[in-house]
Amino acid sequence: AQSVAQPEDQVNVAEGNPLTVKCTYSVSGNPYLFWYVQYPNRGLQFLLKYITGDNLVKGSYGFEAEFNKSQTSFHLKKPSALVSDSALYFCAVRDYTGTASKLTFGTGTRLQVTL
Amino acid sequence: GAVVSQHPSRVICKSGTSVKIECRSLDFQATTMFWYRQFPKQSLMLMATSNEGSKATYEQGVEKDKFLINHASLTLSTLTVTSAHPEDSSFYICSASPTGPQTFSNQPQHFGDGTRLSIL
Numbered sequence: 001a002q003s004v005a006q007p008e009d010q011v012n013v014a015e016g017n018p019l020t021v022k023c024t025y026s027v028s029g030n031p032y033l034f035w036y037v038q039y040p041n042r043g044l045q046f047l048l049k050y051i052t053g054d055n056l057v058k059g060s061y062g063f064e065a066e067f068n069k070s071q072t073s074f075h076l077k078k079p080s081a082l083v084s085d086s087a088l089y090f091c092a093v094r095d096y097t098g099t100a101s102k103l104t105f106g107t108g109t110r111l112q113v114t115l
Numbered sequence: 116g117a118v119v120s121q122h123p124s125r126v127i128c129k130s131g132t133s134v135k136i137e138c139r140s141l142d143f144q145a146t147t148m149f150w151y152r153q154f155p156k157q158s159l160m161l162m163a164t165s166n167e168g169s170k171a172t173y174e175q176g177v178e179k180d181k182f183l184i185n186h187a188s189l190t191l192s193t194l195t196v197t198s199a200h201p202e203d204s205s206f207y208i209c210s211a212s213p214t215g216p217q218t219f220s221n222q223p224q225h226f227g228d229g230t231r232l233s234i235l
Contacts, residue, residue, distance in 0.1 A: 034223055043121065043208050043226035044159075090158065102149070103224060107158045 002027040004093050006106035013081045013113050021076040021109045023091030032094040033074040034103065035065055037087045044090060050074060061085070081113045117143050119211050121227025129235055130201060136194045136230045138209030144189035145211035149224065150182075153206040165192040189214065199234045206231050 003026045013019045025031055032051055036044035048059025055067045065076045074091060091106040118141040126134050138148055146167045151159040163184055164172040171184035181203075183195040192211075196203050210224040 036226075041206075041229065041231065043119070043228045044210075046223040046225065049223055102161055102164070105158045 002031075002093050002104045004091050004104055004106035006089075006091055006109045008109050009107075010110040010112060013111070015083050015113050015115050016080050019078050019081040019085070019111065019113070021089050021091075021111060023074045023076065023106060024072050025074060025091070025093045026072060027093055031072075031074075033065075033067065034092040034094070035059065035063070035074075035076050036090045036092060036105075038090065038108075039087050047076070047089075081111075083113045083115060086111055086113045117211075117213060117225040119209065119225045119227045121209050121230055123230060124228060125231045125233075127233045127235065128199065131198055132234075134196045134199055134232060136196075136207055136209070136232075138192045138194070138211070138227050140190045140211045140213075140225075143211075143213040145192075146189065146214040148186060148192040148209055148211040150184065150192075150194050151208045151210065153208060153229075159208065162194075165194075167192075196232065199232070201234045204232055204234045 005024045007022055011021055034049045035047040037047055038044050047063050048057050048065055050057045050067045058064045063078050065074055067074050088108050088110050090108050092103045094103050120139045120141050122137045148165040150162045152162050153159050161174050162177045165184045165186040167186045167189050173179045186192040206229050208229040210226045212222040212224050
């Protein structure tokens with residue numbers, strides 16, 4: 001069974017500093033990995049995905065994520081955080097089966113960016 | 116970009132009422148849609164996979180008679196919480212991926228803005 005771990009419930013960063021939100025995964029086959037952001041009382045917004053190719057994936061709002069197969073990680077990063085980045089971030093994995101397959105989400109990490 | 120509309124955004128009703136939540140893909144077709152439930156400060160829990168023209172697939176522990184799902188067209192899925200009780204109060208979110216030549220696996224799911232259901 002596939003699983004995702006987000007070890008940090010909350011990450012605190014000062015505005016302008018780089019941020020990292022950690023994610024590790026476990027799948028039986030090739031992983032398809034996703035990051036989503038959720039603002040209060042809203043659904044999830046897609047940030048970026050890794051399917052194949054370059055290990056460094058660039059996404060929306062200046063976010064990027066690095067796929068590391070040996071460490072089974074897919075950490076989300078941003079060089080310079082903004083207060084408006086404060087939100088709940090979810091990592092998700094989908095195991096490729098060739099048919100419609102389900103996303104498995106991590107427990108979420110709350111990012112708090114302060115001035 | 117792909118847009119999923121979910122309605123209503125908030126419902127407050129009395130215990131015993133049935134509540135219908137709609138999920139529409141506005142600019143793409145979706146053979147499959149997903150319904151999630153999110154408890155406060157927790158992750159999303161997949162409730163069921165909604166399949167156009169056929170029965171929904173429910174996750175273990177989810178009562179199919181309690182949470183009725185209908186996927187009548189390629190752009191609309193509905194979730195009806197029947198005879199809702201206070202323990203059904205939660206944030207319900209739907210999602211969909213575009214149907215097309217590519218497999219589902221590398222397409223991101225697009226989420227509605229959720230429905231906050233409060234049962235008094």
